[in-house]
Amino acid sequence: VFDRGLRASYMRHVYDFYKPDLTSEYPFVDGKLSIQCYLSALDNCYNLYKKKAEKKGVKVDIGYFDGMLFHTPYCKIVQKSLARLVLNDFLANPSDSKFESLSSFKNLKLEETYFDKDVEKAFLNFSNRIFEALTKPSLFVASQVGNMYTPSVYGGLVSLLISKNIDKIAGSRIGLFSYGSGLASSMFSITVTNDYSDHSLLRRLISNLSSVKPLLSKRICVVPEKFSAILDLREKNCHKAPYEPTDDIKQLFPGTYYLTKVDEMHRRSYSRYFGTILNGNS
Template sequence: MNIGIDKIGFHTPHLYVDMNKLAVARDVEPEKFTIGIGQEKMALAPKTQDAVTLAANAAQLILDENDKEKIDLVIFGTESGIDHSKSAAVYIHRLLGINPYARSIELKQACYGATAGIQMAKGHIALNPESKVLVLGADIARYGLNTSGESTQGAGAVALVISKNPKLLVLEEESAYLTDDIMDFWRPVYSDTAFVDGKFSNEQYISFFNKVWEKYKEKTNLALKDFSAICFHLPYTKMGLKALRTILEEGTEEEQTRLKKHYQTSTLYNRIVGNIYTGSLYLSLLSLLEQNDDLKAGSRIGLYSYGSGAVGEFFSGNLQPDYKEYLYTDEHLEMFDRRKEVSVEEYEAIFIDTLPSDGSDVVLNHTDDPAAIYLAGIEDNKRIYRSGK
């Protein structure tokens, strides 16, 4: 049975910061941000958007009534959860009107959560072929103002429908994965910003990639020549390129050129959004699918997922006939075009204007937020979500 990605949608907040202007404000050469890490814009979430609303907006774009009836499992990968007990997936289930006879759960392992969800979804569909699974990856990356990680912040969500006979990408059976207990990035429960050992994390990202790539080749007998493109988890767009360069010598000059070209295409969306943690790899895949002009049906796409702490996985899929007909390219590009730039001063004010943490009630002004689904406020320690303007 062919199982894979049937639909994919994306949502990001309507606000962004220009990285050139952020660099100037931080007394940094702009090229350090735009070339050194490869980022042009950084998405910024207002108080009316959190991981739940971002994911709900991404999913609402792609789900039809048939999907909502057949989905019997909702898996939400996030490290920006809003509750230590209640799954964010349960909120999504209600907001989207999904079949009530469904399981809804939340997964956590840094940026790897959505990939874990996809692998679980494959097993579920294998046992329940008429079902569909909604997998979500949504996060708001926060390191703090004037920190070393500030330039790799971002916000957004990716929603994927996993089913049999998918219209976009059939996921191949074999994958290679690795776990090691390391402290390269973490966020204790008492902190609303993350801690990161940047140099160590970069080293581990590449080390994990090399190990799972070798294990994948061993398990499949495939080689670099068998891949039309490889997509990476992108905390910033230069990170994946550093990893890709470590294996390029395994291919011919023509193969290297092809992979580097498609790599650049896969980074276009991430460059103007920033780091979205669990959804980052799939935003890269979406960018590749929507913006490439030469990938054909049958093309094998490699996927490298990395979640600090750490878990890494390399797996692959094959593009399906007429896949471009089933993408939401126009809607995604229109969303990017509607975004509004804020000044560095406005960004700083929005960043520190957070929701109350003392149990206070709050009513939020959502009139400036164009998203269909938003956070309206907090009442009796309960988040109040609204749909429709």
């Protein structure tokens, strides 16, 4: 269930990653600004979440969570984000004995640390065990398929649920940070039910996710040249109308929805494939 009254959101109008050219499927990206915006949004959401929790009489630091998940454009920024939360905790209470090895950073200003490599290295090293325990299990899907944009944080939740034993998931508190360029962001948390009996909703949910790893293992491997050709074809036909795809649908997994045609008014029609995948499994 969602932890009520704790969701923290932060928004700004900024051109970090945007699509002004509607004839292209590719965005304009200001890479350095995009990283700064992501980390700034994370700082603001985390500190607002902590303030809301404090009003309820709850003190929050990274140890409050049993799992911490992030929007995942790429996996390395997720590890840096976890370290960033620890940096926030440190600056809020630099005299805490557990931060003794970081005391030389106590006079930092948070807004000046986005690209400070010494700070980044120190807090990545300090938080590595926390990352391994709270966040790394959430990166399974992202490490296999890359950036999914909007659903990436929920792909992280799926990854966490299929990467741990159910008794370790039951009763846990999971923090989630969701982000969209432009920008809009939120941090919220969920508390998992303690009930993992045979017919519980939690066990049913995890059972329904049991196909994730097998499906990923059945993907079709192609040489780089063919993959590039597929991308070139996609780019060439992205805005074409009328258009009817000619690809072999037998390469699709059973149950996949696929585009059948685009008419002269750009109206799209879809069908669903129920056949057999190439390796013979239905």
